[in-house]
Structures are given as C-alpha cells and as structure tokens.
Amino acid sequence: MSNGFFIAFEGGEGAGKSTHSKRLAEYLTSLGHDVVVTREPGGTGTAEKIRNVLLDPEVTDLPNQAEALLFAAARADHAWNKIRPALERGAIVICDRYIDSSAAYQGGGRGLGVNFVRQISEWATGTLLPDFTIYMEVPLEDSGNRMEGEDRMEIQSRDFHRKVHETFVEIAATNPRPHAVIDATQSKDDVAAEIRRIIDTALSSR
Ligand code: TYD
Numbered sequence: 001m002s003n004g005f006f007i008a009f010e011g012g013e014g015a016g017k018s019t020h021s022k023r024l025a026e027y028l029t030s031l032g033h034d035v036v037v038t039r040e041p042g043g044t045g046t047a048e049k050i051r052n053v054l055l056d057p058e059v060t061d062l063p064n065q066a067e068a069l070l071f072a073a074a075r076a077d078h079a080w081n082k083i084r085p086a087l088e089r090g091a092i093v094i095c096d097r098y099i100d101s102s103a104a105y106q107g108g109g110r111g112l113g114v115n116f117v118r119q120i121s122e123w124a125t126g127t128l129l130p131d132f133t134i135y136m137e138v139p140l141e142d143s144g145n146r147m148e149g150e151d152r153m154e155i156q157s158r159d160f161h162r163k164v165h166e167t168f169v170e171i172a173a174t175n176p177r178p179h180a181v182i183d184a185t186q187s188k189d190d191v192a193a194e195i196r197r198i199i200d201t202a203l204s205s206r
Contacts, residue, residue, distance in 0.1 A: 004087030008098040008130035012143040015136035036086040039096035047074035055151035068106040079125035108167025133179040135172040
C-alpha cells in the first residue's frame with residue numbers, strides 16, 4: 001500500500017485551481033514534504049499529447065464518447081506512470097483536475113451520465129481515488145468572465161458550462177470521501193490560507 005497522500009483540485013473554469021495547486025505545493029515543500037504537482041488532462045508526455053487533441057479548437061467533430069474515452073486514456077497513463085509511483089514512494093501528489101472533472105464535464109455537461117463516466121475512470125486508474133478533494137466554487141457568471149483561453153472545452157455553449165457547474169455542486173454535496181468546498185471569490189491570499197489550514201488538518205489526521 002502507498003503511504004503518500006493524493007490531493008485533487010476540482011471546479012469549473014477560472015476558479016484558480018492551477019494557481020492554488022502551485023501555492024499549496026510551495027507551502028508543503030517548505031514544510032519538507034516530497035511534493036509532486038501535476039494536472040489533467042496531461043501530466044505525462046503521452047497524456048499531454050492526448051491533451052493537445054482534446055483542447056484543440058480545430059477538432060470540431062469529436063463524438064462525446066471519444067472525448068470521454070480520451071480523457072480517461074490520458075488519466076490512465078497519468079495514474080499508472082506518474083501518480084501511483086509518486087504515492088508509492090511516499091510523496092504528496094497535488095493534481096489540478098481528476099476524475100470529478102470527467103464526471104462533471106462528460107457525465108453532466110455532455111449528458112453521458114455521472115456514474116457511468118466515473119466507472120470508466122475508476123477502471124482506467126485501478127480505482128485510484130484522491131485522499132482529499134478541494135472543490136473551488138465560483139458562481140457560474142464569474143467563471144465565464146474568468147475564462148482566459150479559447151480551448152475546445154472553453155468555447156462550448158453557456159448551457160454546457162451551466163450543466164458542468166450544476167453537476168460539480170451535486171458531486172461536492174454527495175462526495176462521501178474527505179473533501180472541502182472553498183469559496184474561490186475570496187482574495188487569493190485568503191483562499192490560499194484556507195486551503196493550507198484544511199490540508200494541515202487532513203495531513204495531521206492521516
Ligand atoms: P485546462 O486549461 O487545464 O482548464 P482549467 O484551466 O479550467 O483547469 O483545460 C482542461 C479543460 O478540459 C477544462 O475545460 C476542463 C476539461 N476537462 C474535461 O472536460 N474532462 C476532464 O476529465 C478533465 C480532466 C478536464
């Protein structure tokens with residue numbers, strides 16, 4: 001069994017997940033932990049190649065089923081080749097998006113079914129689940145304004161992003177595993193401090 005600790009950041013677009021995963025990584029590193037900060041889709045050479053396909057706005061004819069399987073394929077490579085080995089050597093892994101993103105975007109947004117999509121990723125990863133999930137919550141209107149790029153997922157309709165948002169709220173509310181919902185509209189420093197407190201507590205009780 002691994003003795004590492006796996007933290008996932010989840011939420012809609014523009015909630016500051018990547019900023020705060022990096023800030024948390026810096027904090028935990030300063031405490032002397034072995035920390036791996038990574039992201040999905042991506043995190044390995046192969047998964048980053050799959051990411052390029054998934055986020056390419058010129059890819060306009062990808063069936064929803066292919067999209068779901070490509071996210072799961074990228075995740076399988078990432079889980080087996082990077083996350084599991086890091087956890088096995090005892091590292092803290094911080095991942096910007098993980099299975100809940102597939103559940104919300106492909107399960108909810110694309111209408112493929114939250115549980116079905118989750119099962120695909122659980123199979124793909126050998127049921128590697130986060131020890132702790134941080135949901136970064138921003139109102140739907142704000143996340144639209146905070147979207148920076150124009151990748152293939154960001155340019156989906158408002159209706160799609162509304163469904164993703166509603167599904168994340170539902171997923172966070174029903175998650176039986178350790179998690180926290182953070183109000184990401186607070187100042188960056190307040191958000192970072194709240195995350196540090198929550199993870200300090202989670203790590204000390206493991
Ligand atoms: P990214 O630039 O990493 O988004 P963000 O900065 O908002 O975190 O792009 C990832 C996009 O892919 C984002 O729109 C969410 C989407 N996505 C899925 O649809 N399913 C998934 O399983 C994952 C991991 C991401």
